[in-house]
Amino acid sequence: xxxxxxxxxxxxxxxxxxxxxAAVSDNAPAPVVVNVASVLSRxxxxxxxxxxxxxxxxxxxxxxxRLELEPLGIKVLTLFMAQVSTxxxxxxxxxxxxxxxxxxxxxxxxxxxxxxxxxxIKPGPFAKQVVREVLATAPSSYIWKGTNAxxxxxxxxxxxxxxxxxxxxxxxxxxxAALVSKAYARxxxxxxxx
Numbered sequence: 001x002x003x004x005x006x007x008x009x010x011x012x013x014x015x016x017x018x019x020x021x022a023a024v025s026d027n028a029p030a031p032v033v034v035n036v037a038s039v040l041s042r043x044x045x046x047x048x049x050x051x052x053x054x055x056x057x058x059x060x061x062x063x064x065x066r067l068e069l070e071p072l073g074i075k076v077l078t079l080f081m082a083q084v085s086t087x088x089x090x091x092x093x094x095x096x097x098x099x100x101x102x103x104x105x106x107x108x109x110x111x112x113x114x115x116x117x118x119x120x121i122k123p124g125p126f127a128k129q130v131v132r133e134v135l136a137t138a139p140s141s142y143i144w145k146g147t148n149a150x151x152x153x154x155x156x157x158x159x160x161x162x163x164x165x166x167x168x169x170x171x172x173x174x175x176x177a178a179l180v181s182k183a184y185a186r187x188x189x190x191x192x193x194x
Contacts, residue, residue, distance in 0.1 A: 005054035009035060013065065024073035032075045034134055035062040039082045039152040043164045046172035047102065047109055066141055077139055079130060082146030083120035089113045101190070104182045108173030120147045
């Protein structure tokens with residue numbers, strides 16, 4: 001995931017920077033780099049910590065890159081992608097493995113994926129919204145698009161750091177005492193076997 005979402009992004013920006021620099025002109029809009037982050041860089045979606053971390057890295061990289069490239073005439077935009085109905089969130093992609101401490105949470109997380117796919121904006125309309133923002137005369141450095149993007153932005157901006165915890169716990173089953181008890185017991189049984 002880091003190779004694709006983070007290091008691949010670094011490599012792309014490095015490879016295309018000379019072309020972007022060559023395109024800088026006083027008579028044309030500034031060349032634009034659009035880095036795709038996620039609301040999950042701000043929202044701690046349970047059982048997605050690796051993916052969430054890659055998107056948090058994209059945000060940090062983009063913030064710094066924006067400052068570094070601005071004096072050279074290049075604009076950097078960060079896209080905080082929220083819920084979009086893609087194949088990434090299909091229930092078949094959720095597989096904890098039979099030895100996982102969290103195996104009993106799998107049905108709940110699969111249901112979360114089903115709900116996500118059902119309730120999310122489709123890729124075509126999402127792409128049109130993003131392109132419209134990117135091509136605006138004076139685009140914002142931060143674009144929040146997708147189902148619930150503005151809600152996540154607002155709660156992230158004004159809420160306490162743990163504002164999303166109860167929603168995340170409910171969506172993944174981490175608020176279910178019986179499931180938590182099973183995971184706890186499995187974790188302690190595993191440590192006794194070693």
